[in-house]
Amino acid sequence: MFFKKTVIDEDTRLQYAREIDSLIGQDRSKEAHAKTKELEKLDKDAAGYFMSYFYYMGEVERENPREALKRIEGYIKRVPNDGNAYLMLGNIQQYFDDDEKSAAAYEKAVELGNTTALTLLAGIYYIHANEFRNQAAGTINPMQYADYNGKAISLYIRCLELYNKAFQANKKRMEDTDWQAYGRSADMMYIMSLNGELKKISKADLNRVNALSIGASVISGKANVQEQLYWRNQAVAVTAQMEEAGFGAMAEYFRASFCLYDCSKKKQEMLLNAKYHMDRAKELSASLNAEQKKSYPSDFNDVLQMYDKMNRQLGKAMQNRLRGGELPQLALDYLSDRVPGIEENRTFADYLARVKSGEVITEQKASNTGKKKGLFGKFF
Structure with a gap:
């Protein structure tokens, strides 16, 4: 005999979620856990988000990432449009060092409006962009170079988009490492434009969601002056955001860097x-x-x-x-005002x-x- 899972109505689920979340916010973990177990008796999957939290954090329950993963996946099937759930899923996949799945989860969280996932996703893409760039530098095969470098370009562009969105959402949430990755991404795009390594990037490309396996086409040969100006202006805008967020010294190092790239006899x-x-x-x-x-x-x-x-x-x-x-x-290195x-x-x-x-x-x-x-x- 099979027993059908009980499902509570949405208003009840949300009421429980608010109460549990409030208790966690007050560091009343045991009470939050008790409330979650109460919810679990009514609707197991509806309680999956908070049970995942307890298993992942090792609070009240013994730390168990695999059980945390199982619970959050059950919750997402029950509540498919919760951006916080996909953020949790991405964090757990990071524990298992699965960047592909973690990035996919963070992408979904971003799509659903979760702003915390912006810098986490950008961080994954930034690391892989550097790896692809190093692989490009280490090969003499033109086809491999184009493939690796194309992937790096695509991911640096995506980083710029994500970090900019994070800045617009809450500039105070961005940490030193976020700003360094943001600045490095802008710097890399500028130096590659000087080297003539980029194709002309359209507006559609800049707004495209890029997976780790997707790369932009690259060209070799004479650099495009218009393109160089575009990426230098992007770098100027990034350093202005740095300064606005209180990272003035860092902004000046990056301003110095793209001036030095321009410098010659x-x-x-x-x-x-x-x-x-x-x-x-x-x-x-x-x-x-x-x-x-x-x-x-x-x-x-x-x-x-x-x-x-x-x-x-x-x-x-x-x-x-x-x-x-x-x-x-x-005036070349700062916003006009x-x-x-x-x-x-x-x-x-x-x-x-x-x-x-x-x-x-x-x-x-x-x-x-x-x-x-x-x-x-x-x-x-």
Whole structure:
């Protein structure tokens, strides 16, 4: 004899969910668990979300990820349009190191309006974009290069979209690691456009949901100037969001990086901009929290090394330009309503005064090669 599962009405289910959620929020786990077991007697699958939580977190119940997975899957069949449930499913799949399934769950959570899943999904895609980029750098087979690099491009674009949505939803929720991945994604798209590695990306491509297995087509050859400007403007917009969210020092390192990418013997003036941003990053570092002070500036050692290289090559020319009255063209690197004045950067203003007085300044090496190297160092 088969027993049919009992199913309570939606209003009752929601009332239980609110009460249990409130108890968990008050750290009254035992009471929340008791209420969940009460719900389970009425409708087992309706209680699946909270039972999954208890098994996954190891609260009241002994930690059991497999049981947590079973319960959340049962709940999703019962309540298929709950974004929080797909967030939970994605977290559990991460426990089992299944990025494909975790990303699919987070994608569904995002589709259903769960904003917490935005950065979690972007984080998965960012890691895989870097892996594909490294695989592209490690092959001499043109077909494999196009495949790996195409997947990396597709995922970097998706990261930019997801992090931007996360910023719009709640910029304070984004952490240091989120901002670094966001900035690196923008930087990578710009440097690849300079290298002529991208096809022209249409608006439809930017809004496309990209799975880990999907890549954009790539081309080789002469870079497209319009395309370069598009991706540089994207990087400028990302650094403006960083600064708005309180990550000003990080924003300056990224501004320095894309100025350094622009810098060459034919475009020596961009070293002026890079110098300004490096000095401003130092000044803003005073406001870093304790954790950031442990890792900055080594997190951006790749940028420091690029600056050292260009400064060795063009440092004297930069000082000659400053003596001649040339100043950084900061409007290139900030949104039009946020361009700082030269005098706001006291370190750079002091450097400028010393150079104009005729002093020849030899800067100390900016990079710290004894510390970890940034992601750029892996690629270039």
